[in-house]
Amino acid sequence: MLVFFYAPLDADQGFVQKIFYLHVPMAIVALCGFVAGGAMGIMHLRTRDQSWDLRSYVTIHISVILAVGVLVTGSIWARASWGHWWVWDEPMLVSFLIVFLLYATYWPLRFSIEDKEKQSRYASVFAIVAGAFVPLNFAAVRMAEQFTHPQTGATVGGGMPPKFALTFAVAFIGMTCLFVTLCKYEMASKHATFRLRALKRKLAGDDDALAVGSRSAAPQL
Amino acid sequence: MLPALPLDEAGKYVAGAYLIFLALLFVYVAIMASKLSKIEREVVEISQLVENRSQPAEADARVKEPVG
Numbered sequence: 001m002l003v004f005f006y007a008p009l010d011a012d013q014g015f016v017q018k019i020f021y022l023h024v025p026m027a028i029v030a031l032c033g034f035v036a037g038g039a040m041g042i043m044h045l046r047t048r049d050q051s052w053d054l055r056s057y058v059t060i061h062i063s064v065i066l067a068v069g070v071l072v073t074g075s076i077w078a079r080a081s082w083g084h085w086w087v088w089d090e091p092m093l094v095s096f097l098i099v100f101l102l103y104a105t106y107w108p109l110r111f112s113i114e115d116k117e118k119q120s121r122y123a124s125v126f127a128i129v130a131g132a133f134v135p136l137n138f139a140a141v142r143m144a145e146q147f148t149h150p151q152t153g154a155t156v157g158g159g160m161p162p163k164f165a166l167t168f169a170v171a172f173i174g175m176t177c178l179f180v181t182l183c184k185y186e187m188a189s190k191h192a193t194f195r196l197r198a199l200k201r202k203l204a205g206d207d208d209a210l211a212v213g214s215r216s217a218a219p220q221l
Numbered sequence: 222m223l224p225a226l227p228l229d230e231a232g233k234y235v236a237g238a239y240l241i242f243l244a245l246l247f248v249y250v251a252i253m254a255s256k257l258s259k260i261e262r263e264v265v266e267i268s269q270l271v272e273n274r275s276q277p278a279e280a281d282a283r284v285k286e287p288v289g
Contacts, residue, residue: 015231
């Protein structure tokens with residue numbers, strides 16, 4: 001509501017700039033999610049607690065879903081602003097695509113390792129390395145001033161006008177809340193699945209038979 | 222950068238971006254809902270297993286009770 005009825009139209013881009021309130025918070029939350037996944041990977045390696053691996057897995061999963069949204073909405077915005085769906089010499093777009101493709105290898109990596117202990121350890125190392133790459137990549141793009149990403153809310157004096165800033169802040173908080181809710185939702189689903197499996201094994205009285213052959217990319221508690 | 226698009230043309234892009242986001246969210250929620258329904262089926266399966274196990278045990282206990 002704020003985006004369409006409160007925030008004023010951008011002087012340069014007009015109505016198309018409304019994509020900014022969806023695209024940018026989604027990108028920031030996705031990138032923060034990747035970094036948080038790395039931090040959870042550190043916690044997993046330090047404590048050897050499998051629940052940290054699960055948290056890292058779920059955080060990266062939701063971040064990748066948001067990253068798909070970022071790429072698609074960014075592409076639409078690029079088409080409206082530049083007349084092209086994708087611009088290969090735009091560092092922000094290409095760097096985000098690289099980050100997305102990097103994280104797309106997370107599931108094949110997990111699935112390729114059969115031993116659960118090894119799988120979670122290697123996945124945590126991946127999450128840490130990739131998580132550290134994200135801010136470095138972002139900083140590198142910021143330093144590359146050869147090309148410019150579409151700037152919005154630009155005023156003569158610089159900075160974002162208060163109405164833009166408030167709308168953006170609300171959109172960012174909303175996106176963060178959505179991210180946390182989806183993470184909690186998926187965590188609850190995964191916990192329920194694990195408890196059910198454990199209960200089934202207990203009832204069947206055949207732990208080893210069910211444990212063998214349960215190859216999956218998802219962490220097991 | 223191109224000059225600002227007129228509202229009728231820009232509206233299509235803005236609506237497209239927001240609808241795609243909603244569609245993505247909807248697909249995710251639908252997948253999670255199917256997973257939850259699978260969990261629900263498994264709960265029913267387990268509760269039936271528990272019931273089947275407890276019924277013979279109760280019948281055995283009744284047989285062992287002294288009559289009269």
